[in-house]
Amino acid sequence: MVSKSFSTRLSLNILRIVSILFIVALAVVAVSSHVLMSREATRSATNMLEANIAKIETTLTSVEINTQNAAWIAEASQQDEARLFALTQAMVERNPYIVGSAIAFDSSYRADHQFFSPYSFRDTDNVVKSKLLGTEGVASFEEEWYRIPMATGECHWSEPYFDEGGGEMMMSTYSYPLKDKNGKVYAVVTADIALDWLDDLMQSIHPYDHTHATLATAQGHYLVKGKTMDLSKQTIFSTAKFVKDPRAAELAKRMAAGEKGTMRYTHHGKVSFAVFGPLKNRWTMSIVCQYNEVLAQTSQMHMILILVGLFGLLIMFIICYRTIRHLTQPLTEFSVSALNMAKGNFKAQLPEIKTEDEMLRLHDSFAYMQKSINTYISELRTTATANERMESELNIARAIQLGMLPKDFPKQENFELHALLYPAKEVGGDLYDFLYKESDNSLYFAVGDVSGKGVPAALVMAITRAACRFFAGMGMSMQQIAENLNNSVADGNDANMFVTLFAGRIDLTTGKMEFCNAGHNSIIIIPADENEQPYYYKAVPNIAIGLFPDFHYQMETLDLKPGSRLLVYTDGVSEAETKKKELFGDDRLLAVASSPEFRKMASEEMVNTIYTAVKNHANGNEQNDDITIMAIVI
Amino acid sequence: MDITITQEGPKTLAVLNGRIDTTNADKFQQDIAPLMQGEKPDIEIDCTGMEYTSSQGLRIFLMLQKSVMARQGQLVLKNIRPQVKEVFDITGFSNIIHIE
Numbered sequence: 001m002v003s004k005s006f007s008t009r010l011s012l013n014i015l016r017i018v019s020i021l022f023i024v025a026l027a028v029v030a031v032s033s034h035v036l037m038s039r040e041a042t043r044s045a046t047n048m049l050e051a052n053i054a055k056i057e058t059t060l061t062s063v064e065i066n067t068q069n070a071a072w073i074a075e076a077s078q079q080d081e082a083r084l085f086a087l088t089q090a091m092v093e094r095n096p097y098i099v100g101s102a103i104a105f106d107s108s109y110r111a112d113h114q115f116f117s118p119y120s121f122r123d124t125d126n127v128v129k130s131k132l133l134g135t136e137g138v139a140s141f142e143e144e145w146y147r148i149p150m151a152t153g154e155c156h157w158s159e160p161y162f163d164e165g166g167g168e169m170m171m172s173t174y175s176y177p178l179k180d181k182n183g184k185v186y187a188v189v190t191a192d193i194a195l196d197w198l199d200d201l202m203q204s205i206h207p208y209d210h211t212h213a214t215l216a217t218a219q220g221h222y223l224v225k226g227k228t229m230d231l232s233k234q235t236i237f238s239t240a241k242f243v244k245d246p247r248a249a250e251l252a253k254r255m256a257a258g259e260k261g262t263m264r265y266t267h268h269g270k271v272s273f274a275v276f277g278p279l280k281n282r283w284t285m286s287i288v289c290q291y292n293e294v295l296a297q298t299s300q301m302h303m304i305l306i307l308v309g310l311f312g313l314l315i316m317f318i319i320c321y322r323t324i325r326h327l328t329q330p331l332t333e334f335s336v337s338a339l340n341m342a343k344g345n346f347k348a349q350l351p352e353i354k355t356e357d358e359m360l361r362l363h364d365s366f367a368y369m370q371k372s373i374n375t376y377i378s379e380l381r382t383t384a385t386a387n388e389r390m391e392s393e394l395n396i397a398r399a400i401q402l403g404m405l406p407k408d409f410p411k412q413e414n415f416e417l418h419a420l421l422y423p424a425k426e427v428g429g430d431l432y433d434f435l436y437k438e439s440d441n442s443l444y445f446a447v448g449d450v451s452g453k454g455v456p457a458a459l460v461m462a463i464t465r466a467a468c469r470f471f472a473g474m475g476m477s478m479q480q481i482a483e484n485l486n487n488s489v490a491d492g493n494d495a496n497m498f499v500t501l502f503a504g505r506i507d508l509t510t511g512k513m514e515f516c517n518a519g520h521n522s523i524i525i526i527p528a529d530e531n532e533q534p535y536y537y538k539a540v541p542n543i544a545i546g547l548f549p550d551f552h553y554q555m556e557t558l559d560l561k562p563g564s565r566l567l568v569y570t571d572g573v574s575e576a577e578t579k580k581k582e583l584f585g586d587d588r589l590l591a592v593a594s595s596p597e598f599r600k601m602a603s604e605e606m607v608n609t610i611y612t613a614v615k616n617h618a619n620g621n622e623q624n625d626d627i628t629i630m631a632i633v634i
Numbered sequence: 635m636d637i638t639i640t641q642e643g644p645k646t647l648a649v650l651n652g653r654i655d656t657t658n659a660d661k662f663q664q665d666i667a668p669l670m671q672g673e674k675p676d677i678e679i680d681c682t683g684m685e686y687t688s689s690q691g692l693r694i695f696l697m698l699q700k701s702v703m704a705r706q707g708q709l710v711l712k713n714i715r716p717q718v719k720e721v722f723d724i725t726g727f728s729n730i731i732h733i734e
Contacts, residue, residue, distance in 0.1 A: 424656075451689040453656065496697045500689070500725055519725035543726030547696060571689070571721075581653065581686075624656050625688065 007325040015317045022309050029305065033298045038273075041207075041294040042262055045275045045287045048205055052213070053279055055201065059097055060281055063174055063191050064155070066095050071176045071189040074103045078178075078187070081118065085130050088120035091191060092128050099171065100163070100192035102133060104146055108186060121192070124168055145173035149188050153177050157281045159221045160195055162232065170195040170232065172223065199224050208293035210270070218282040220256055243267055251276070255284040330359050334366060346374050394455070398423060401458050404465060409604070410436055414508045414562075415443055418603035419630035420611060422572075422623065429457030429499075430570050430626035431465045435472050441508045444472040447568040447630050448501040449520070451544075460489065460497050464545070468503065478503050478516040479555035482545065486518070486553065489546030498546040502568050506634060511560045516553050519544030521571055522586075524593050528563030534593045536586065565606070565633050567593055572627035576614045579621045584614055606631040637665045645676050651683030654691030663694050670698065675707035682713040692727055699731050710734055 004012070070091050077083045084103050091101035100121035109116050117133035145158045158173040171192045178187040198215055202224050205213035215223040220235035231239070236255060240248040247265035251274055254261065260277040267274075267288055276286035333351035340348035350370070353363040402421070409418045419432045429450030436443050446468050450457040467488060471481040481503055489499060502523060504515030517523075517539035526534040540554045560566075569589075576584040592598060592613045598606060607629045614627060635652035646669065654662050669677055677698075687695075695711075702709040711733045714722065722728045 449689060451693040453690075496693050496700065498689075498693065498696065498725075519727070521724060541723060541726050541729070543729050547726070547730060575686075575688070583686075 005325075006328050006331065007321050010324050011317055011321040014320050015313060018316060019313060022313065026302065026305060026309065030298070030302055033301065034295055037295055037298045038291065041289060042273060042275065044207065045211075045273075045289055046262070046277075048207065049213075049275045049277055049285060049287050052201060052205060053277055053285055056198070056215070056283075056285070057279055057281075059193075059197075060157075060174075060279070062095060063097055063193055064176075066091055066098065067101075067155075067174055067176045067189055067191045070101070070103075070191075071178055074187070074189055075178050078105075078109075081116075085118040085120070088118050089128055089130055092120045092122055095191070097193050097197070098191045099169075099194045100173075100190075102190045103187060104133065104190065105187040106150070106185070145175045145190050146188055149175040149177040150185050153179060153183065153185050157217075157283070159217055159219060160223050160232075163192065170223075170225065172217075195223050196225075203227065205287060208289055208296075210293055211287060211289045213285065213287045215283060215285045216255065218256055218258065218284065220252065223283065244269075251286070255286060258282060258284065327359070330363070334362065337366070341370065341373070346370065346377060397455065397458060401462065404462065405432060406434065410434075411602075412436075414441075415506070415632065415634045416603050417443070417445070417630070417632045418607045419447075419628070420607050422611070422627045424453070424572070424623050424626050429453060429461045430572065430628040431461045432568075432628050432630050433465050433468055434630075435469060437472075443506045443508060443632070444504075445506075445568070445630065445632065446501060446503040447520070447570060447628055448499050448503075448545075449570040449572075449626070449628070450499045451497055452495075456495060456497060460499060460546075464489065464499050464501070468501075472505075477555060478505060478514050479553050482516045482518050482542065482553035482555075483551070486545045486547075486551055487549050490549040493546050498544040500544045500570075504568075506560065506632070508634065511562065511564075511634065513558045513560050514555060515539070515558070516542060516555045518542045518553060519547075521569060521574060523569075524567040524590060525558075525560075526565040526567070526593060526599055528561040530596075530599065534590060534599075536590065560634060562634055565599070565603075565631065567606070567610070568630045568632075569610070570626060570628040572623070572625040573610065573614055573629060575625060576618050576623070576627065577621055578617065578619055584617045588613070588617065603631040603633050606633075635662055635665075637662070639666075639668055645678060646672075648677065648679045649683070650679055650681050653686040654684070654694075655686065655688045656690055659688065659690035659694065662691060663697075666694065666698060670701050673705055673707075675702055675705055675709075677702060677707065677709045679709070679711050680713055681711050681715070681718065684715065684718055687718060687721060689725075692721070692725060695727065695731060708732065 070087050073087055074084060088101040088103060092098050100119065102117050102119040104117035105115065107115055115133075118130065119133045120128055120130040122128055145156070148158075149156045155174065155176045158175070160170050160172050163169060163171045171194055174191045174193070176189045177185040178189065179185050202213040202215060205211065212227065214236070216236045217223060220237050222231035222234060222236070225231060236252040237249070240252040243265070245266040247263060248267070251263050251265060254263070255276050258278040262273060262275050264271070264273045266272065267290065270290040270292060272288050272290045274286050274288045276284060278284050330351040330353055337348045337350050348370070350363060350366055353360045402423070405421060410416065417434055419434070421430055421432060423430065429452060431448045431450070432446065434443060434445040448461070448464055450460045450464065464485060467485055468481065471484055476484070482501070485499075485501070489497065499518070500520040501518040502515065502520040503518070504513055506513045519542060522536040522538055524534055525537050537558070539556055542553045543551055574584055574586055574589055589610070592610055598609060601609065610629050611627065635654055635658045637651070638649045640647050648666070648669065669675065699709055709732060711731060714733055719728070719733065722731070722733060
């Protein structure tokens with residue numbers, strides 16, 4: 001998977017955060033706009049309701065006033081039948097809403113006790129006709145418009161009914177009772193109004209497609225026909241049952257009770273709200289709107305917001321990405337520079353920074369690092385050159401040092417001698433030397449170990465060896481040699497260097513060995529007689545050379561039989577270690593020297609055998625001290 | 635190799651542990667630097683834990699001994715293990731340094 005670039009990641013992060021903010025803002029806008037929109041819709045529906053109620057009431061009031069005026073006239077001219085007829089006719093003709101009018105007297109009006117009721121109406125051809133009701137029978141007088149005002153003595157709007165034989169339409173009748181001096185109702189003046197104009201009015205109320213406005217009486221009878229179903233046989237209570245939400249029934253109840261208000265309920269699966277209010281004649285009107293339609297506009301607005309927002313986010317992402325990439329471009333170039341530096345080009349070109357910001361600081365740090373590295377490298381080169389020179393000089397020094405040691409080992413009839421010196425890593429301080437003096441047929445030999453390592457030890461070693469050879473050449477005794485050496489090394493020995501030395505002289509004619517052990521390891525003597533075991537010769541201990549001036553060294557003598565062997569060595573042999581710091585030790589060395597094969601070996605073979613044993617013991621562990629072994633066979 | 639130096643009245647006590655070889659001789663020399671100071675020192679080194687010393691180590695013991703003598707003080711090595719004592723014996727250091 002390809003990892004995303006810094007600018008992509010940063011841009012995506014910014015995009016993510018801004019998106020979250022955008023969504024939150026959108027949610028707040030959505031919720032608040034819904035609330036506002038709902039409130040606004042409710043308010044506007046209420047306004048609409050009140051306006052329409054006022055409109056209907058104006059009409060109803062005109063009808064009521066006409067009727068009341070007619071009643072007043074009818075009361076005054078109740079004995080003039082022709083005038084009563086003219087009155088009803090004038091009612092119908094003067095008010096376009098009134099489609100019929102009657103003045104119904106009770107049976108006490110006429111002498112024959114017949115009901116009397118002059119009646120005018122507008123027929124289907126819009127022609128006003130008159131006739132006398134009551135003579136045909138008592139049926140009309142059983143109707144609500146007569147019965148109720150007669151009984152209550154109050155004016156009354158009837159429930160809607162279908163007028164047969166007259167207007168052939170849905171009507172409601174306003175009745176105004178006439179009373180005698182005793183307050184007894186003796187006649188009812190009526191005005192019939194057609195309800196079809198209410199249908200038109202209700203249908204004109206549609207702020208939204210599915211808004212429906214309805215008008216009903218206090219008993220729940222619909223005053224309108226209805227758009228989708230015939231409401232003439234329905235009441236607001238019966239239609240409420242079609243609506244599953246129980247709150248619809250409550251709405252119907254509150255409407256019938258003449259309450260004014262707003263209710264929220266689910267109308268055929270749509271969350272809706274109803275505003276409702278009473279008319280003064282106890283009719284009730286409601287307007288029901290569906291929320292989804294109310295909020296359709298806001299939804300549309302949200303859609304536009306989302307689109308604008310998405311577009312804005314896209315633009316923002318592009319700008320962010322480009323800006324960040326532009327700003328971080330130097331980083332890419334820095335990485336190329338760093339890579340170049342990693343490949344060894346320490347003078348790699350750095351990107352040019354024009355802005356004075358962190359990038360400039362990075363550039364400065366980078367440049368500083370580059371400069372430091374270059375300085376360091378040049379210093380390192382100088383040091384390395386110096387080190388190389390020093391190392392090569394040390395190598396030369398070691399070569400010179402080793403070159404000073406005699407390499408031609410004598411193999412004569414009366415003796416043979418072999419020695420090896422393996423220096424540890426650095427220039428070491430071990431030494432060996434021998435000198436055969438033909439003049440007195442004697443062999444001088446010495447093995448020494450200078451304390452410490454390196455050039456100081458090598459210098460002391462060189463001095464010691466040269467001095468040994470010089471003193472031996474002068475024919476000094478071993479004691480004199482040791483004391484002279486001691487004084488020359490101890491003199492001005494601020495570094496506290498010292499040398500352990502075993503020096504000896506064998507008179508090959510007599511087999512007598514004169515020797516001095518100045519703080520050196522004990523030598524091993526392997527007797528000529530095979531019955532005698534090899535042993536460490538514990539010499540009189542003298543201090544190492546160079547410790548204190550004017551020390552009196554003690555010399556010893558030992559008689560050696562022909563065939564005797566001597567092993568002289570330095571502590572590099574006995575103290576050779578394994579990785580676990582286990583020393584080779586005196587016992588192992590003596591064991592090697594005691595084997596029957598070893599006792600028959602020539603000096604060179606002896607030396608090599610011991611060296612091999614030491615190496616085997618060390619088992620690959622690094623040699624940390626010079627190893628010197630000398631074997632003498634007489 | 636490690637060395638702990640404590641002062642008990644006029645006596646300086648040092649406890650030496652481990653090996654002194656080529657690799658840590660310089661450290662040993664630095665560690666005993668406090669013993670190279672002061673007039674008429676009375677130094678006692680407990681060598682119970684000292685496992686080995688190379689000639690480098692001996693050289694530093696020699697320096698210490700010379701320094702102590704120059705300041706008219708005394709130096710004693712105690713509880714030296716036999717195999718280490720042998721090195722001191724062979725090189726003649728036993729004659730120079732007081733070993734108990």
